[in-house]
Each structure stands twice: as C-alpha cells, then as structure tokens.
Amino acid sequence: MTISLVASEPDAKGVKVENAESVRTVRGTTLLKRGFAHMQKHGVVMDVTSVEQAQIAEEAGAVAVMVLDKLPYDVRKAGGVARTASIKVIEEIMDAVTIPIMAKCRIGHIDEARVLQVTGVDMIDESEVLTPADEERHIWKWDFTTPFVNGARNLGEALRRIEEGAAMIRTKGEPGTGNVAEAVTHIRMVNNEIRRIRSHYQDGDKQELMKAAREMKVSYAIVEETAKLGRLPVVNFAAGGITTPADAAFLMNLGCDGVFVGSGIFKSEDPAQRARAVVLATTFYDDPKVVRDAQKMVDEKKSLLGLDTKNLELRMQERGQSA
Amino acid sequence: MSKKSSVAIGVLGFQGDIEENVAAVKQAAKEMKASATVQLVRYPEEMEKMDGLILPGGESTVQSSLAAIQQSLPVLKKRIAEGMPVLGTCAGMIMLSRRAYDRVVGDTKQKMIGNLDIVVERNAFGRQNDSFEADLDIGIVGKGKFKGIFIRAPAVSEVGKDVEVIAKHGSKIVAVKQKNIIGTAFHPELADDARMHKYFLKMVLDYRKGKA
Numbered sequence: 356m357t358i359s360l361v362a363s364e365p366d367a368k369g370v371k372v373e374n375a376e377s378v379r380t381v382r383g384t385t386l387l388k389r390g391f392a393h394m395q396k397h398g399v400v401m402d403v404t405s406v407e408q409a410q411i412a413e414e415a416g417a418v419a420v421m422v423l424d425k426l427p428y429d430v431r432k433a434g435g436v437a438r439t440a441s442i443k444v445i446e447e448i449m450d451a452v453t454i455p456i457m458a459k460c461r462i463g464h465i466d467e468a469r470v471l472q473v474t475g476v477d478m479i480d481e482s483e484v485l486t487p488a489d490e491e492r493h494i495w496k497w498d499f500t501t502p503f504v505n506g507a508r509n510l511g512e513a514l515r516r517i518e519e520g521a522a523m524i525r526t527k528g529e530p531g532t533g534n535v536a537e538a539v540t541h542i543r544m545v546n547n548e549i550r551r552i553r554s555h556y557q558d559g560d561k562q563e564l565m566k567a568a569r570e571m572k573v574s575y576a577i578v579e580e581t582a583k584l585g586r587l588p589v590v591n592f593a594a595g596g597i598t599t600p601a602d603a604a605f606l607m608n609l610g611c612d613g614v615f616v617g618s619g620i621f622k623s624e625d626p627a628q629r630a631r632a633v634v635l636a637t638t639f640y641d642d643p644k645v646v647r648d649a650q651k652m653v654d655e656k657k658s659l660l661g662l663d664t665k666n667l668e669l670r671m672q673e674r675g676q677s678a
Numbered sequence: 679m680s681k682k683s684s685v686a687i688g689v690l691g692f693q694g695d696i697e698e699n700v701a702a703v704k705q706a707a708k709e710m711k712a713s714a715t716v717q718l719v720r721y722p723e724e725m726e727k728m729d730g731l732i733l734p735g736g737e738s739t740v741q742s743s744l745a746a747i748q749q750s751l752p753v754l755k756k757r758i759a760e761g762m763p764v765l766g767t768c769a770g771m772i773m774l775s776r777r778a779y780d781r782v783v784g785d786t787k788q789k790m791i792g793n794l795d796i797v798v799e800r801n802a803f804g805r806q807n808d809s810f811e812a813d814l815d816i817g818i819v820g821k822g823k824f825k826g827i828f829i830r831a832p833a834v835s836e837v838g839k840d841v842e843v844i845a846k847h848g849s850k851i852v853a854v855k856q857k858n859i860i861g862t863a864f865h866p867e868l869a870d871d872a873r874m875h876k877y878f879l880k881m882v883l884d885y886r887k888g889k890a
Contacts, residue, residue, distance in 0.1 A: 357698040358868055378848055380810040387809045390695075390829050390868055394736050394769075397693040416743045418693060418736070453780040453800060454737055455830065477806035477830070500807050638692050638744055639720065 528595010694736015
C-alpha cells in the first residue's frame with residue numbers, strides 16, 4: 356500500500372456504505388480521501404474568484420481550482436471578516452470546468468464546511484486566509500465525506516490536523532504577500548523535524564519518539580509512522596507567496612508534492628502566461644533549462660509587487676494555532 | 679535490441695500518482711521474481727527506450743497538455759502502435775482513448791493519444807463525494823475479488839470491435855484490453871494488490887521475448 360492509513364477512523368460518520376446495482380460500494384473512506392490528494396501530486400492548484408479565471412486556470416494546466424470570494428492579497432486590503440465564497444459562484448465554476456473544485460471554509464466553522472460538502476466541492480480547505488470562526492478548535496473532519504486540506508507551519512500542526520481527519524497538508528506560508536520566504540521556512544521546518552524523528556526511529560529509540568509525540572500533542576502511532584515513512588503520511592503541498600515559476604520549482608525541490616498559487620497568478624498582469632509557466636516549472640522542477648524557459652514566459656515587471664512580511668498588520672499564518 | 683535480461687518500464691512522469699505506480703511495478707517484479715527497472719519518463723527520448731509504459735492517475739487535462747509539449751504525443755502514439763505494452767489507469771485510460779467527454783461540461787479541447795478504440799465519459803460517477811471503493815471481478819488477473827478504487831473515475835461508454843471488456847461495475851464498463859493496451863477506470867496501483875501490474879509486467883516480458 357502506498358497510501359498510509361495511519362490515524363484513520365474506519366467507522367467515521369463520513370464513511371457511507373450502500374448497495375448500488377446489487378454491488379456494495381463505500382464512499383468517504385480514508386483511502387479515497389487521501390487518494391484524491393495523491394491524484395493532485397506534481398500539480399498546481401490555482402486560486403480563482405470567477406468562471407473566467409477558472410477557465411484560464413484549466414486551460415493553463417491547473418490540477419484543480421480553489422474558489423474564493425477575494426484573493427488573499429485583496430483580503431488583506433479589504434480588511435473586515437473573510438468568509439467562504441458565494442455558493443452561486445462555486446456552482447457556476449463547477450459547471451464550467453472539468454478539473455476538481457476546492458473551496459475554503461473558516462477554521463472551525465462546521466456549517467460552512469457542511470454547506471460546501473452538500474454543494475459538492477471536491478475538497479474543502481479549512482483556511483487561515485479566512486477569519487477563524489472558532490479560536491479553540493478545528494473541524495473534526497472525519498465526520499465529512501468530502502476530503503479536507505489544512506495549513507501547517509511545523510510538524511506538530513501538520514500531524515494534529517491529520518489526526519483530525521485532514522487528507523492533505525499544505526504549508527501556511529504568508530498568503531497574499533508575493534513573498535515565498537515563509538513557505539520555505541515552513542517546509543524546511545517540517546523536513547527538519549521529520550529528519551530528527553526518523554533518526555530516532557532508525558536508532559530504535561522509542562522513548563524519544565514518545566517524547567516527540569507528547570511535545571507535539573499527537574499520538575505515538577502517527578509519530579512512528581511519519582518517522583518510518585520519512586515524510587508526512589499524507590500529500591504535502593507548498594502554499595503562500597508563490598509568484599514566479601522559479602518559486603514553484605524551488606518548493607518542489609525542497610520536497611513538496613505540488614503547489615498552491617493564490618494571488619501570484621491573478622494579481623499579476625500576465626495571468627494566462629504565468630499560470631502556464633508555473634505549471635511547466637512545477638512538472639520539470641529539477642530541469643533548470645525548462646524552468647528557465649518558464650521564467651522567460653513571464654515578465655517580472657508584471658509580477659505581484661508584494662508586501663514586506665516583517666511589517667504585516669495581519670499574519671494569517673498565526674491563525675488556528677490551537678491544539 | 680540489447681541482450682540485457684532486464685525490462686525497462688516507464689511511468690509517465692508529468693502529474694498524478696507517479697510514485698505509486700513505480701512502487702506497484704516494483705512489488706509486481708518482486709512477486710514474479712522478474713528483473714525489471716522502473717523509472718519516471720518525461721522526455722520523448724526516454725519514451726523511445728522503454729519496453730512498457732504506464733500512464734498514471736491524476737488529471738488527464740493536465741497530463742495531456744504537458745504531453746503535447748516537446749512532441750511527446752506522436753512518440754507515444756508510435757510506440758504503442760508498434761506494440762509496446764501500455765497500462766493506463768484512470769486519467770491514463772482517458773489519454774489513451776479515441777474520444778472523451780465530460781459528464782457535465784461535454785466535449786473538451788483535450789489532446790488524446792488515441793490508440794485505444796473506446797469513448798470515455800469523464801467523471802462518469804460524479805464528483806469526489808461520489809468516489810467509491812467496490813470489489814470487482816477481473817478474469818484476466820485471476821479469481822478472487824479485486825479492490826476497485828474509483829476516484830472521480832471515468833467509465834467506458836463505447837468500445838470498438840477489437841476491444842475486450844475485462845471488468846464491469848454494475849452496468850458500467852470499467853476496464854478494457856485491446857491487444858497491447860490496458861485501460862482501467864480505477865486505480866490498481868492503490869489497491870495493495872499487485873495482480874494487475876503483474877499481468878502488465880508479463881505482457882512486457884513477452885513483448886521483449888518476441889522482439890529478441
């Protein structure tokens with residue numbers, strides 16, 4: 356089995372058994388949820404706010420689109436409370452493109468998530484880009500048939516989200532800034548922490564693994580599985596601040612399974628070209644000549660100018676830190 | 679042809695569950711005690727060298743648009759027409775098909791490899807919430823149920839005269855074979871059951887033997 360089933364809840368409410376055409380079928384299993392995320396690997400998920408943008412994204416080779424009311428850069432500018440996107444827009448996009456549709460709900464907002472599930476989106480992002488609805492807890496995602504993706508800045512956050520039922524993890528980065536530095540910090544942090552527990556695992560030092568589990572407030576089983584695999588037990592994407600093809604290649608080379616691009620594409624002045632170029636660089640991340648060709652397709656003068664991540668009024672990555 | 683005893687299997691490495699297919703081939707080779715190398719292929723010159731090729735699951739629109747660059751599509755078409763065994767799972771089967779249309783959106787501009795004489799309905803069972811697991815009977819891989827993992831899966835809506843239906847789910851056709859080509863709507867690489875990849879590896883070994 357190449358999909359880890361660690362921490363899964365076999366009798367979870369999200370699992371649905373039925374008999375169709377006298378054949379027993381099961382939906383909403385851990386294998387199907389994590390399997391969906393595996394199908395996104397080596398791909399680029401693009402943030403979109405309209406049917407037109409979704410079609411540009413699909414044409415450019417996006418593996419899925421993430422529907423938002425406002426791009427993260429505009430969420431910062433607008434201030435106020437950011438909530439899930441208009442259902443009407445989500446439905447229009449579902450009817451217009453063939454690739455999977457993802458949408459964001461607020462952290463802890465169980466009923467925004469339920470609404471997205473019955474709308475039929477393919478994956479729900481419980482996202483810090485929106486204003487958290489519950490300061491104490493995240494959604495118990497095993498109750499859902501729809502798979503979830505969650506953000507994380509370190510291994511503890513990632514494993515806590517997986518134990519709550521997340522089928523996919525992404526770095527939090529610092530969305531809407533055009534600066535990839537925070538995403539790089541987060542992926543390096545996760546990689547280093549995994550390397551540390553892996554060496555304890557290889558030494559057979561279970562006491563150190565138990566200590567790590569207690570520090571991270573997660574089960575021993577998930578720490579041991581992660582240490583054994585030498586990677587997160589679910590697909591891990593990069594997100595937050597990716598703006599150029601080279602940014603995408605950089606994060607792929609750091610070991611990410613794929614990338615999310617938020618404001619970087621549709622806040623640039625060359626979205627269609629840039630979208631295509633980011634897809635190419637993500638696929639051929641280890642071939643500098645193709646990444647160069649992809650970089651040539653974009654004009655740096657047309658990139659999102661970006662924001663200084665040191666002096667932000669709102670640090671989205673710090674949202675939803677609770678255990 | 680080289681005299682080397684090991685066969686070379688490539689997994690199309692643009693997008694999708696590439697590593698899972700690599701692992702499934704390794705498992706199959708181990709169980710069969712066969713000598714096979716398996717690698718990711720993204721460039722036409724790599725595709726020319728393979729004895730067999732797997733087109734993985736993922737998003738077919740993405741994979742086919744990436745295959746269209748660097749002139750990979752004609753190379754794939756030619757190698758398959760020459761008789762190189764190919765296994766397409768889910769998105770891979772869509773790319774191999776003569777024609778594909780989406781259940782909701784209808785016909786799309788997607789570029790096809792096209793050697794497999796079938797018409798495919800994309801997202802035939804619905805969206806992710808309708809993704810499902812169901813046991814299948816697949817005679818060619820042997821008796822005993824095969825765990826079918828269907829993720830936003832397509833189904834075959836028309837088959838040509840040279841196409842053999844090898845598995846059905848209810849009334850829907852979910853796996854086909856046409857000479858050296860196998861297409862599955864589900865993901866045998868995720869099933870923890872190497873029988874489909876073993877069957878494919880056997881085809882590749884026979885193909886090499888025939889050429890030697």
